[in-house]
Structures are given as C-alpha cells and as structure tokens.
Amino acid sequence: MDIRDQKNSPIQAGDIVYVIVRNPHAQDVANIQEAAVVRDPEQSGHLNLFLYETHYPLNDEIAVYRTEEEAEQAYQYYFGSSGEGEFYG
Template identity: 45%
Template sequence: MNNLHEGNSIYIFYRNPHTQNVATIEEATIVQDPHSGELALALYNTFYPITEDLAYYTSLEEAETVYNDYFGDTF
C-alpha cells in the first residue's frame, strides 16, 4: 500500500453489481478523496477507500494473468 501515490493507475477485479457472477478487469486511478482527504481508488465516479484487503495490480498483463488463474481462461 505504501507504493500507491496520487495519479497512479492500477487494475482491479470489479464485480458487476447487477450480475454477481460477472467480473471484469477495470483500470482505476488513485486520487485524494475530497470528503476524507485520504488516498482513495476512483472508479465509475465513486471513491473507494484503500484498505489492506484491496487486491490491485500495476499492469494490465499482471491483472489478466491472475484473472485467468482465478476465473479460468475466459478473459
């Protein structure tokens, strides 16, 4: 977590809130949350807190490899 800085792009797995069995790789940006002042993940005009539970990847290739290992070779 210490290597995340404002402006960084990261890749995360994002589950569709309407169809829970669908997950995609999404690019998110590290920003300062205007409400808390803390660093946060910005995705789809929403700020998400950065916690120790956050699994993120610094490259799309890395995210695709882990995605395929976890979900099967479907990406």
C-alpha cells in the same frame, strides 16, 4: 496510509492501476477495470480509487495491479479464463 500493490510497491496519488470488478447483479461476471488513485476528498492523508465516477476507499481488502497484464494473470487464476475482451478501461 501506505497501501501497496501485489508486488509490495507503494501506491501513490496519480497512479493508474487495474482492479477486478465483479458485477453485483451477476456474481459470475467480472472484468478488469482501469482506475485512478486519488487523494480522498474527505479524509486527509487517505487514498481512494476513482472508478465509475465514484470514490472508493483504497484499503488492504482491494487487490490492486500495476499493469493490465498482472490483472489478466490474476483474472485467469481466479476465474479460469482470460479477462481479455472484458476490459472497459
């Protein structure tokens, strides 16, 4: 499986990436979170995001950013204000 980030670079196990996470209890609250890319422990050849001590499938539905700066730009675009101060990585 070849998952790519926003700049179309291949994501590999061992990479540290950034994602924007929405609070499931308050949809108007989101923050930038650092996540590790790891091999799926249950499906050989698949990758997961390891975030909050949990494995999440890494697929084309998740926006992944290589740098915190890229994630900040996306946060600003989608939420209209800086995610600065809301990063919990």
